[in-house]
Amino acid sequence: MPPARGDHEARRADVSEAVWRVLAAKGLGGLTLRAVAAEMDASTGLLTHYFPTKRALVRHALVVAEERTSAFARRTPEAEGLASLRAALLDVLPLTPGGAAMNRVWVSSWDASLADPELRANELARLERWRGRLRAHVVSARERGELPEETDADEVTASAAAFTHGLVVHALFDPDRFPPERQTALLDGFLRGITG
Amino acid sequence: MPPARGDHEARRADVSEAVWRVLAAKGLGGLTLRAVAAEMDASTGLLTHYFPTKRALVRHALVVAEERTSAFARRTPEAEGLASLRAALLDVLPLTPGGAAMNRVWVSSWDASLADPELRANELARLERWRGRLRAHVVSARERGELPEETDADEVTASAAAFTHGLVVHALFDPDRFPPERQTALLDGFLRGITG
Structure with a gap:
């Protein structure tokens, strides 16, 4: 039965x-x-x-991972502009054991996703949605004068997304050299670089 | 027999x-x-x-991948300083089909490497050797006055390595949005950010 x-x-x-x-x-x-x-x-x-x-x-x-990731995202307070970009990027970094577990799942999924057209399309769409959310923060930062007027929002967004994901990978492999404080300091250094 | x-x-x-x-x-x-x-x-x-x-x-x-990767590395001409840092980072990006295949192998290996202590230690050592080579370029760039005197070589090196690996991942998933010229432009944008 x-x-x-x-x-x-x-x-x-x-x-x-x-x-x-x-x-x-x-x-x-x-x-x-x-x-x-x-x-x-x-x-x-x-x-x-x-x-x-x-x-x-x-x-x-991967559906479970997506649900967990959405639920995990920090309820960022009503920050705007550069502060909201920073909060959104910090949200992604493995700063806590939970964040490390989450990231480990996604990094480990890239092998299967690169090998399977459907999973690859899903991951591509997921990355693009993420960049879309980051882009809104970049545009808001530019409007508030926190980024130079001539900032290309697509380029800065792509750059910030790449920087953050690479840092995720290095911190997962090397948590001793990339403790939370250093990850945060590196992100802040990167943000100083884009504010020109 | x-x-x-x-x-x-x-x-x-x-x-x-x-x-x-x-x-x-x-x-x-x-x-x-x-x-x-x-x-x-x-x-x-x-x-x-x-x-x-x-x-x-x-x-x-993974031994085969390491051999192929070493053989693949572009024989960078006698560049020094920032130009050598740029050349070393360009070497890693998936700018050609061969470079994409190489990167795809490494990105796909992270799943197994994160799960196996020995493979993980090997990958950690590989990342650290790579950062060591990049760091020499960063120090040389600082000595030549191409980077601000107060540049923290470890931080800039970690940041450049993270940025480049994240860009590798995004370009592998999304080659249409990250053609070689855009990858190069994003790297140059990043380098402008660190030159202060």
């Missing part, structure tokens, strides 16, 4: 939670039905009910 | 070549004994002779 609908939904939430724990601990490359089943103390048979293929599991994992 | 030593060496070079082609086409996540065997038109049985485990294959793949 298939489980009742309420049970199914509850179990689905359990599955998502287990998927997230595996992702945060092992990265996307370590995500297997077996690892998720072990995390739930369940059988891999149960898991195949939700994920008939490895690809289905990976796709679900 | 085991193959003669010369055969063995020649076959090993064939294996490395096949490993590299699989890496460049599918990333580290797509690297399997079966894929390498197919690329060589050989049996997976032959491959297990070289790589008894998946981990042995991944370790060899």
Whole structure:
């Protein structure tokens, strides 16, 4: 007999939670039905009910990662201009264990995303949405005179996004050389560079 | 009868070549004994002779990637100072199909490297060696008066390395929005920011 609908939904939430724990601990490359089943103390048979293929599991994992990331984003106070750009970039850096886990999941997902046209298109769209949000802060900073009038918003946005993601990677590999204070100082140095 | 030593060496070079082609086409996540065997038109049985485990294959793949990357590095002419820093950073960007393949391999390797202590230590050391080479250019630029006297070489080096790696990732996912000329322009914009 298939489980009742309420049970199914509850179990689905359990599955998502287990998927997230595996992702945060092992990265996307370590995500297997077996690892998720072990995390739930369940059988891999149960898991195949939700994920008939490895690809289905990976796709679900990236949906879970996106939900967690949206929920994680700091409710930035009503900052505007350069302060809001800084807050948005700080939001992305691995300044806390939770932020490091989040970033580790995304960095580990690039392998699969570069290899799969659908996942690649999703990641490309995700990066573009992120740059879109950053761009609004850049434009606001320029309007407030915090960035030079001649600032090219697309270029500064692309540059800030690249800088921040590269710093994410280096800090993930080398947390001892890139503690939170240094990440913040490097970001502030970068921001001084763009204010001209 | 085991193959003669010369055969063995020649076959090993064939294996490395096949490993590299699989890496460049599918990333580290797509690297399997079966894929390498197919690329060589050989049996997976032959491959297990070289790589008894998946981990042995991944370790060899990263050695191959390191060799290819060293061989790929542009023989930068005798530039010094800021010009040499710029040349060294341009060397890393995916400005050509070969550069894109190289970068794709490294970005795809981060999943496995973050999950495996030994691979992680290797990648950490590789990043640190790279920053060490960049730092020499930064110091030379400061000595030549191309960077402000008060430039903190470690900070500018870390910042330039982060910026460049982040740009690599964005350009890999979005080659249409990040063609070579734009990557170069973004790098030049970044360099203007550090010259104060």
